[in-house]
Amino acid sequence: MNETLVAIENLSVRFDGRTVVDRVNLALHRGDIITIIGPNGAGKTTLIKAILGIQAATSGRIMRAKGLVIGYVPQHLHLESTLPLSVKRFMQLSGQPLARCISALERTGVSHLLEASVHHLSGGEQQRLLLARALVRKPDLLVLDEPAQGVDINGQAALYDLIRQLRDELNCGVIMISHDLHLVMAATDKVICLNQHVCCSGYPADISHDPAFIETFGRPVAESLAVYHHHHNHSHDLHGNVVGSGPSRSVTGHDESHAERQEGCQHEHH
Numbered sequence: 001m002n003e004t005l006v007a008i009e010n011l012s013v014r015f016d017g018r019t020v021v022d023r024v025n026l027a028l029h030r031g032d033i034i035t036i037i038g039p040n041g042a043g044k045t046t047l048i049k050a051i052l053g054i055q056a057a058t059s060g061r062i063m064r065a066k067g068l069v070i071g072y073v074p075q076h077l078h079l080e081s082t083l084p085l086s087v088k089r090f091m092q093l094s095g096q097p098l099a100r101c102i103s104a105l106e107r108t109g110v111s112h113l114l115e116a117s118v119h120h121l122s123g124g125e126q127q128r129l130l131l132a133r134a135l136v137r138k139p140d141l142l143v144l145d146e147p148a149q150g151v152d153i154n155g156q157a158a159l160y161d162l163i164r165q166l167r168d169e170l171n172c173g174v175i176m177i178s179h180d181l182h183l184v185m186a187a188t189d190k191v192i193c194l195n196q197h198v199c200c201s202g203y204p205a206d207i208s209h210d211p212a213f214i215e216t217f218g219r220p221v222a223e224s225l226a227v228y229h230h231h232h233n234h235s236h237d238l239h240g241n242v243v244g245s246g247p248s249r250s251v252t253g254h255d256e257s258h259a260e261r262q263e264g265c266q267h268e269h270h
């Protein structure tokens with residue numbers, strides 16, 4: 001099995017007594033591409049901030065490989081709009097040599113914008129710039145919060161393709177959040193459906209027929225995705241609360257060495 005980059009055990013995060021991440025277990029290995037999906041407010045960003053170490057856990061543990069270099073693409077680029085800032089300067093703020101910055105920009109297809117102002121980039125250009133900045137330190141782990149937002153439909157597929165290529169070139173792990181379910185299903189190794197707790201997880205073709213997935217995203221979405229089903233032991237109301245339970249879910253019969261199965265959902269919910 002590939003090196004474990006991040007291991008999470010029973011991680012919970014609460015804000016003002018409200019649990020937004022509920023006893024999540026997860027292991028991420030070098031070479032993995034894991035995508036977190038789930039409705040708005042499900043705790044996805046909070047979970048990846050905890051992985052990054054910028055959000056404290058209320059309980060549970062996160063272990064990171066020694067010397068782990070993480071490249072992060074945030075959901076939004078927050079910049080002071082009155083501050084003039086070129087793409088070149090923005091990249092150099094990483095502290096890396098210019099040649100390395102340029103090669104990262106070349107790799108994400110935006111080196112022609114070196115002298116452009118970051119304030120005038122299109123949505124897609126901005127995402128590629130953020131990806132270049134995340135790459136410049138040659139990360140062991142890429143953490144991407146909705147990398148394809150603001151990117152047109154053709155560009156989205158190209159961006160996910162690029163992420164896969166980068167995973168191969170850098171031999172890194174990738175964990176990302178996405179709402180682009182069709183692309184996720186096509187471009188991801190493993191999907192985690194989060195709704196505070198892990199509702200279901202597994203290979204894309206597996207989870208789209210999981211009742212918990214259908215509960216979360218609706219049958220039309222699920223039916224337009226891949227083929228498979230396994231059992232799940234509860235359903236959710238509109239707020240994500242558990243409203244019913246049945247027999248324990250069975251996990252899929254795939255190679256456990258490649259996908260760590262989350263038994264989740266066999267615990268209490270909030």
Ligand SMILES: Nc1ncnc2c1ncn2[C@@H]1O[C@H](COP(=O)(O)OP(=O)(O)OP(=O)(O)O)[C@@H](O)[C@H]1O
Nearest residue numbers: 015016020038039040041042043044045046047177
């Ligand atoms: N620092 C904070 N203090 C208090 N509440 C917070 C904080 N950060 C996030 N939350 C709350 O935690 C919940 C989960 O937020 P989070 O951003 O993790 O959700 P998400 O799944 O990424 O949502 P989206 O898909 O809308 O981006 C939300 O209700 C949010 O308001």
